[in-house]
Amino acid sequence: MTFARIAGVGGYLPGEPVTNQDLIARGVDTDDAWIVSRTGIRTRHFAAQGVTSSDLALEASRRALAMAGMEAGALDLILVATSTPDMIFPSTATILQAKLGNVGAAAFDLQAVCAGFVYALSVAEKFIRSGSHKKVLVVGADVFSRILDWNDRNTCVLFGDGAGAVVLEAAEYPGILGTAIHADGSKNAILNVPGQVSGGKVTGDPFLRMDGQAVFKFAVSILPSVAQQTCDTAGVSLDEVSWLIPHQANVRIIEFTGKKLGMKPEQVIVTVGEHGNTSAASIPLALDAAVRDGRIQHGQKVILVGVGGGFTWGAVLLRF
């Protein structure tokens, strides 16, 4: 039987941290105390003009490949979770593939907004388990700064840009112990970018729109339950899980999820304060931070849990 294990992780945040005070200096009508008390966010990073999701993905991927001790040419599948692709087509995954110098791997994008990384990791694991692919690069990369309305203080203070990557490879013993992914399309209106390109023009609204309270309520209702479901299906008790890595949208949602699952605050990886919400990149960036600072050790069990527009949600239980 073939299983999938994580061979390397990598993350990349562009430029210098941008503080809440910096946003005020740029003309956003907000205050530091409001942002920190409602969300926990103190800084975020923004990609410079012209820098795309694939550029951020490239840096994160190189770091993950280096940790795995693998050449890009060895990859046989490249999956990019993003809602801010470089172009309408081709996929950001193929653009990343060219930048990495890989020829021949299958490459495609996956769109599940902030749940994109857990979706992509679940899909990658299935490819490896089926025996069809052996070395898979899974990336979450987003430049949400491109779709923010700087006059909408309800949303523009929440997000940042970044990328995180994982190299998965076939193994005799399971690294990924269980996955669960779900969606409820009837909730697509509470978080979306409704515009589209048609006839050479953007038609409709090209900015991110959100009903913050509805998102909050939905996120806290499904994150604990999908984490529990994934552990139950894998036959693993939550007591055996050392680390929780939730999607990094808001510290209050993260703390609620940890408490509900009976995790101690120090078992919950929190990067939203420094990264903001980087959408599909948030979970792999948090994973990368906790691996590189030595908190997550080989052999420990980690549960990743994400939620995003659609609405989409899911979890991945892994042994690092």
Ligand code: ACO
């Ligand atoms: N700075 C200062 N004041 C603000 C700001 C801001 N940036 N934004 C809103 N306010 C004001 C509002 O205008 C309102 O003032 P008013 O009462 O005078 O009209 C007041 O703050 C309260 O607004 P609410 O919308 O009621 O604030 P709430 O307590 O719901 O907090 C928040 C808003 C932080 C967005 C919250 O709803 C939330 O955390 N929701 C979850 C959303 C989220 O995390 N989204 C991430 C993307 S989704 C995802 O990743 C899955």
